[in-house]
Amino acid sequence: MAATAEIIEVDGISVRVTHPDRLYFPRLGSRGTKRHLVQYYRAVASGPMMAALRDRPTHLQRFPDGIEGEEIYQKRVPVHHPDYVKTCRVTFPSGRTADALKVTHPAAIVWAAQMGTITLHPWPVRCPDTEHPDELRVDLDPQPGVGFGQAAAVAVDVLRPLLDELGLVGYPKTSGGRGVHVFLRIATEWDFVEVRRAGIALAREVERRAPDTVTTSWWKEERGKRIFIDFNQNARDRTMAAAYSVRSTPIATVSTPLTWDELADADPDDYTMATVPDLVNQRADPWSGMDAVKQSISPLLAMADADAARGLGDLPYPPNYPKMPGEPKRVQPSRDADLTRRNRRK
Numbered sequence: 619m620a621a622t623a624e625i626i627e628v629d630g631i632s633v634r635v636t637h638p639d640r641l642y643f644p645r646l647g648s649r650g651t652k653r654h655l656v657q658y659y660r661a662v663a664s665g666p667m668m669a670a671l672r673d674r675p676t677h678l679q680r681f682p683d684g685i686e687g688e689e690i691y692q693k694r695v696p697v698h699h700p701d702y703v704k705t706c707r708v709t710f711p712s713g714r715t716a717d718a719l720k721v722t723h724p725a726a727i728v729w730a731a732q733m734g735t736i737t738l739h740p741w742p743v744r745c746p747d748t749e750h751p752d753e754l755r756v757d758l759d760p761q762p763g764v765g766f767g768q769a770a771a772v773a774v775d776v777l778r779p780l781l782d783e784l785g786l787v788g789y790p791k792t793s794g795g796r797g798v799h800v801f802l803r804i805a806t807e808w809d810f811v812e813v814r815r816a817g818i819a820l821a822r823e824v825e826r827r828a829p830d831t832v833t834t835s836w837w838k839e840e841r842g843k844r845i846f847i848d849f850n851q852n853a854r855d856r857t858m859a860a861a862y863s864v865r866s867t868p869i870a871t872v873s874t875p876l877t878w879d880e881l882a883d884a885d886p887d888d889y890t891m892a893t894v895p896d897l898v899n900q901r902a903d904p905w906s907g908m909d910a911v912k913q914s915i916s917p918l919l920a921m922a923d924a925d926a927a928r929g930l931g932d933l934p935y936p937p938n939y940p941k942m943p944g945e946p947k948r949v950q951p952s953r954d955a956d957l958t959r960r961n962r963r964k
Contacts, residue, residue, distance in 0.1 A: 663724035682734035706745035739857035794865030816918035
């Protein structure tokens with residue numbers, strides 16, 4: 619009879635794992651069980667993943683029956699949870715609050731895997747100060763017809779030189795899919811609105827330098843076959859896959875930190891639940907110096923001011939957000955009656 623539960627030791631804490639033989643990644647067969655997911659997170663949790671997640675409120679993207687089953691995006695920690703699982707109070711755009719997972723020990727990461735979590739999604743803040751981000755995040759999201767290679771080229775050939783000009787340091791990783799993420803560690807002097815504004819300014823300058831390849835258009839109908847820089851990833855309650863998180867892909871790809879040189883030639887399918895533990899053991903963590911860099915976003919806010927002087931104001935927030943001061947209408951252009959009337963007059 620298959621085992622129904624196992625005990626995993628994680629840095630001195632015992633984590634009970636139920637149904638370890640449950641198939642989570644069908645394409646991987648016997649190498650894609652819940653046990654393999656738990657073992658993966660145990661292998662990376664005590665090292666670089668813990669550094670990326672420590673004290674961050676974190677949401678859980680759960681697939682309790684495997685990636686072909688129901689998906690649960692869980693923002694609140696269950697009332698009944700182990701003592702080693704800590705929580706942190708966060709406030710959503712609606713004003714409601716929740717006690718999210720606060721990662722303080724590697725066992726909490728393994729516990730999340732036991733709960734069927736494939737991907738952990740941390741906020742860009744550290745508890746207890748959940749109002750001031752310490753990361754500005756750049757999400758290079760290829761639209762249909764565009765692939766990872768184009769996103770990596772934009773990151774390496776356009777974004778990185780721009781950051782160099784501004785005296786800023788970015789840390790790239792694969793998204794685990796076709797995209798590229800670049801994180802900037804920043805000082806906690808600014809709130810979500812200001813950090814998002816800085817992110818918009820950065821995205822617009824990348825778009826100006828590569829207009830045929832990059833877009834900041836919030837509306838899909840205007841993006842075309844380009845790389846969309848999702849500036850709203852810097853808004854409150856928006857999260858991105860944690861460094862070293864598994865993704866819900868058939869081969870269990872991993873969102874993997876890379877050096878800029880590695881990113882230039884990377885294939886995201888090379889970084890999986892099966893391969894990343896050896897990679898972590900064989901090389902230094904490309905993000906190891908990140909916490910020592912607390913950068914100012916003042917140069918980006920100056921760029922935002924210059925854009926505003928040229929008539930470029932705010933961009934739309936996601937639809938579940940309250941209307942924000944200075945925000946344009948959240949109406950896609952093809953349905954904007956005012957825009958249609960203006961075009962008819964031309």
